[in-house]
Amino acid sequence: MKALVYKGPGDKAVEDRPVPDVKDRGEAIVKISKTTICGTDLHILKGDVPTCSPGRVLGHEGTGVVEKVGAGVATFRAGDHVLISCISACGRCEYCRRGMYSHCTTGGWILGNEIDGTQAEYVRIPHADTSLYRIPEEVDEEALVMLSDILPTGFECGVLNGKVVPGSTIAIVGAGPIGLAALLTAQFYAPAEIIMIDLDDNRLETARRFGATKTINAVGDKAAEAVMKLTGGRGVDTAIEAVGVPASFLTCEDIIAPGGTIANVGVHGIKVDLHLERLWSQNITITTRLVDTVTTPMLLKTVAAHKIDPTKLITHRFKLDRILDAYDTFSRAAETRALKVIIEA
Numbered sequence: 340m341k342a343l344v345y346k347g348p349g350d351k352a353v354e355d356r357p358v359p360d361v362k363d364r365g366e367a368i369v370k371i372s373k374t375t376i377c378g379t380d381l382h383i384l385k386g387d388v389p390t391c392s393p394g395r396v397l398g399h400e401g402t403g404v405v406e407k408v409g410a411g412v413a414t415f416r417a418g419d420h421v422l423i424s425c426i427s428a429c430g431r432c433e434y435c436r437r438g439m440y441s442h443c444t445t446g447g448w449i450l451g452n453e454i455d456g457t458q459a460e461y462v463r464i465p466h467a468d469t470s471l472y473r474i475p476e477e478v479d480e481e482a483l484v485m486l487s488d489i490l491p492t493g494f495e496c497g498v499l500n501g502k503v504v505p506g507s508t509i510a511i512v513g514a515g516p517i518g519l520a521a522l523l524t525a526q527f528y529a530p531a532e533i534i535m536i537d538l539d540d541n542r543l544e545t546a547r548r549f550g551a552t553k554t555i556n557a558v559g560d561k562a563a564e565a566v567m568k569l570t571g572g573r574g575v576d577t578a579i580e581a582v583g584v585p586a587s588f589l590t591c592e593d594i595i596a597p598g599g600t601i602a603n604v605g606v607h608g609i610k611v612d613l614h615l616e617r618l619w620s621q622n623i624t625i626t627t628r629l630v631d632t633v634t635t636p637m638l639l640k641t642v643a644a645h646k647i648d649p650t651k652l653i654t655h656r657f658k659l660d661r662i663l664d665a666y667d668t669f670s671r672a673a674e675t676r677a678l679k680v681i682i683e684a
């Protein structure tokens with residue numbers, strides 16, 4: 340089969356690989372129909388993710404059809420149409436029992452990281468019963484690719500952790516796929532104001548179409564000032580950090596209102612200053628989270644019922660044999676206006 344392989348920092352290639360087989364009772368082999376590329380794959384290619392070794396097939400998102408299951412798989416069989424979660428979960432360990440699938444002792448985010456991933460014709464899925472979701476007949480498959488990672492991430496790490504409530508004022512720093520997923524799912528809770536902040540005017544324009552009430556270009560470190568002006572000097576009840584650099588987290592610290600919540604979503608590679616000399620008296624909460632994908636069944640129902648339309652995030656489509664072009668387009672997002680690219684196997 341064809342697969343996109345990480346060859347070490349700055350290097351990747353399409354290679355021929357043997358089709359994987361089940362090694363454990365709980366595993367399934369899925370024939371990929373559609374997959375995509377995540378910002379995190381670009382982090383891996385930069386060499387930022389030490390757990391991912393050269394030789395690894397990348398990808399942790401996608402949909403497909405079950406090809407084969409191990410003897411211990413109870414809920415799926417060959418021919419089932421499934422959504423693959425970016426998080427593999429045993430469902431039995433202490434963390435899984437607490438709903439913290441991301442910290443599963445024999446799973447978590449391993450797909451396309453510690454084990455071969457979905458940017459291939461076939462993938463081996465561990466703990467298949469609790470890491471795959473059945474796809475309802477009538478739901479658009481491309482919409483569901485957005486449910487493997489970005490929708491649960493924006494919703495769980497941003498909206499739920501950020502305690503968005505009706506009538507509240509929220510700011511989302513970063514209008515990439517994750518920030519936009521937070522924007523779409525925040526609207527379940529009818530916040531009064533959603534201020535979207537980015538450096539890219541195209542993405543801000545998209546955010547306005549997706550329901551942002553105000554947008555701010557963060558160029559020249561003036562974002563915080565602009566937010567304070569828009570909120571009459573009060574700041575925001577929820578600040579969602581969806582970039583992963585010190586500047587964007589500092590913006591959140593500068594705009595959080597008394598009693599507010601800063602919900603960090605971004606993956607940080609270097610340390611960030613925490614200004615407790617200002618914030619100690621402000622009754623704020625700071626949260627962090629690796630997406631657990633516990634809300635995937637709920638989000639699936641909202642997509643099936645057309646309460647949200649994640650296909651709005653899809654900007655480009657490629658066949659698997661052109662995945663290098665897909666990477667090129669995705670990594671030059673500012674020029675190509677790429678958000679999510681669909682790759683068809």
Ligand SMILES: NC(=O)c1ccc[n+]([C@@H]2O[C@H](COP(=O)([O-])OP(=O)(O)OC[C@H]3O[C@@H](n4cnc5c(N)ncnc54)[C@H](O)[C@@H]3O)[C@@H](O)[C@H]2O)c1
Pocket residue numbers: 377378379382488492496512513514515516517518536537538539542557581582583584586587590603604605606607628629630
């Ligand atoms: N916590 C989790 O479980 C989890 C899961 C998936 C992704 N992530 C992380 O979420 C983050 C966002 O992912 P993405 O795919 O949307 O990334 P992305 O790179 O596509 O988007 C980031 C956006 O931030 C903007 N930006 C850069 N600096 C800024 C600044 N100072 N102020 C405002 N905006 C700024 C960029 O223009 C870009 O549009 C990444 O760090 C990613 O690794 C976290």
Ligand SMILES: [Zn+2]
Pocket residue numbers: 377378379380399425488489
């Ligand atoms: Zn991802």
Ligand SMILES: [Zn+2]
Pocket residue numbers: 428429430431432433434435442443444445446
């Ligand atoms: Zn577990």
